[in-house]
Amino acid sequence: MKVARVLISAEEIEAKLAEMGSAITKDYEGRDLLLIGILKGAFVVLADLSRHIKLPVETDFMAVSSYHGGTHSSGVVRITKDLDQEIEGRNVLIVEDIIDTGHTLKYLLRTLAVRKPATLSLAALLIKDDVERPHFDIQYEGFHIPNEFVVGYGLDFDEKYRNLPYIGVMDTDSTTSPTDVQDGFGLAD
Numbered sequence: 001m002k003v004a005r006v007l008i009s010a011e012e013i014e015a016k017l018a019e020m021g022s023a024i025t026k027d028y029e030g031r032d033l034l035l036i037g038i039l040k041g042a043f044v045v046l047a048d049l050s051r052h053i054k055l056p057v058e059t060d061f062m063a064v065s066s067y068h069g070g071t072h073s074s075g076v077v078r079i080t081k082d083l084d085q086e087i088e089g090r091n092v093l094i095v096e097d098i099i100d101t102g103h104t105l106k107y108l109l110r111t112l113a114v115r116k117p118a119t120l121s122l123a124a125l126l127i128k129d130d131v132e133r134p135h136f137d138i139q140y141e142g143f144h145i146p147n148e149f150v151v152g153y154g155l156d157f158d159e160k161y162r163n164l165p166y167i168g169v170m171d172t173d174s175t176t177s178p179t180d181v182q183d184g185f186g187l188a189d
Ligand code: IMP
Pocket: 041, 066, 067, 073, 096, 097, 098, 099, 100, 101, 102, 103, 104, 105, 148, 149, 150, 151, 155, 156, 157
């Protein structure tokens, strides 16, 4: 297993988040807005995206788990950390790193809708194409990517690589021994 190549560069991500941020600024001007980052993956996206939103937003986090290591979704989702505040009557924007099978999102949207927010919208940096999943309205979309396992910019493989500044593709066919593993940090330069 190794980080094989850069799929989306740090510069491309930055430009996309600036675009998404100005769209959000325009749409929520004069209204209250609560950003909800879904941990752990969204911590990097939320940090960078929120700084492109020129409004006095509030932020909160929720942690759910649907993965137990490895590269495949288990389909089982549970809340491991709930929000610190009530969302009834608030404009809520969920910030996600990636939408893959949609299991996490389906569960989150259902769970949060019950709490009666005034509005509930969605921003996702990455959307995997060619994956069968329920339809979601995604108000703020980053990049559509092929159905490959990616790391970096908050996304992990076995809890590592979240701090890569770009989105990289893992080489899952690799039979490299642990000593050969390429950590991906040299790839961006
Ligand atoms: P979903 O429930 O299958 O849509 O995926 C939910 C979570 O799985 C995401 O928020 C990520 O944390 C993780 N995930 C999905 N695809 C990838 C990937 O390609 N790389 C790393 N994590 C992923």
